[in-house]
Amino acid sequence: DTGVSQNPRHKITKRGQNVTFRCDPISEHNRLYWYRQTLGQGPEFLTYFQNEAQLEKSRLLSDRFSAERPKGSFSTLEIQRTEQGDSAMYLCASSRPGTGWELFFGEGSRLTVL
C-alpha cells in the first residue's frame, strides 16, 4: 500500500495559464475524488469517479475545470485560463468498494496563481 500520490506537490503559475494535476490512487481503489481546500477552510468536494466514469461534479467545477480518469486508474485535473481565485490546495482521495466514505487522501497539490 503505497498511498495516494499527487503530482506536482507545488505549482506556481501566471494568471491565464493552464495547469494539470495528476493523482495516482491506491491500486485496488476504484473510487477517486477531487477536493479543493483554501486557507482556513475545510476541503470542498469537486468531483467523483467510480472506475473511469465521472459520476458527480460540484457546481464549484466551472467550465474551466476538467477531470478525467481514462482507464480507471490515475486521474488528471486540468484548470484552464487560471485565475487568482483558483489558488488553493487540490486534494485527491480514493476508496475501496464497500467501504462507504472511508477516504484515503494524498498530500495535495498546492496551486499559486500570480
Added chain:
Amino acid sequence: DAKTTQPTSMDCAEGRAANLPCNHSTISGNEYVYWYRQIHSQGPQYIIHGLKNNETNEMASLIITEDRKSSTLILPHATLRDTAVYYCIVRSYSGGYQKVTFGIGTKLQVIP
C-alpha cells in the same frame, strides 16, 4: 446531508483524553457520523464513523447520543502528534457527494 457544529478550537494536555464534541441536531435516520482529521500540510485522514452505536478502533472512540443529535470523538491518550484539525461530517451512506462539506472543524492543540 445534515449540518454539523463544532467548537473552533480546543486544548488538551498530553496524555489526557481529548473529547471533541459535534452537534448534528438535524441528522436523519440513514445518516452516518464520520470523523476525519488533518495534520498541518497533510491531506485529511479518516478516523472513525458510526450510525447509532458507539464505535471504537485503534485510533479513537466515537460516542453517539441516543437521540443521535450529537456525538463525541474521544482520543484516549492524546499525544503531540494528535495536534490537528478534526472534522465531524454527517452524510447518508448512499447520498451524493455534492452536499458533503468538511466545514471548518475543531483545531485541537495538544499541550506538553
